[in-house]
Amino acid sequence: MANLHANLALLSVASVLATTSVQAQSMPPEGPVSVIFTATPIPAPKPMAIGGGREFAVMNQAMAASNEAGNPVLNNMGGRCQLSRLTDPSAKTAEIHGFCTYVDKDGDQLFEQCDWMPASPNNCNITGGTGKFEGLQAALVVTIDPLKSNFDGISQVIGHKKGTYKFVKTN
Template sequence: MPIGGGREFDLLNQAMAAMNDAGNPVLNNMGGRCQFSRIRDTSAKTVEVRGFCTYVDKDGDQTFEQCDFLPGQPNKCNITGGTGKFEGLQAELIISIEPLKSNFEGNGQVIGHKKGTYRIAKTN
């Protein structure tokens, strides 16, 4: 929707699948969902995206992620915690994406790659 000054506001709902190339359990064989808000500045040709993702593994354990994609900066996400085996998980990630051709009009598809480090912080 237009919000004035040549800017537009959108809400994005994304379904995700994660696989860890190293095979460790963090973001490996997990399904996820993300909710983002996006501001597009059509005159400056910039996009700002902020939001949250939750991933779940086959055991029902979850990870929680906060993302900020800002103009002129790397796409960053932070894992801010989790449940079960992911309790206390913290990570800083840089996201790169490769657009794919979509079979559906109006739907965008991408392959994303996350690189970064993580640690499990003791909660007790």
């Protein structure tokens, strides 16, 4: 009889723990995004002159992101960005456009579109995802700080993405 009571008690505790972990993994329908990320171009971009002193480059970047806001949006995710950059060294301006895809430990993906224009905030938008991120949208303002690298030919940046997310129906 004591064994039966002990087994029932253990089963009850296990049920509560399982329910708690499932609830902890669910995401509110909207909330803040506060992400620290790193970006490393792979390989280093090679600008091409396009006339008028301007240069064009295609960038492929390896990404890593961690969400400080405590939700799964861009939390502990690796990613890849493919971007185009148009620079005008004489005007000291750069325009960047492109897309990023991030993946979490479960294989669920986030899709992001970025458009950075001179004299404007650097904006990226999460435009959807797969699995738990299906229907996710977010508007993000991005700031970056170049890092000094001790690896020849490789540049790195660390940055922040701040904004809000929400889920929308995808029918």
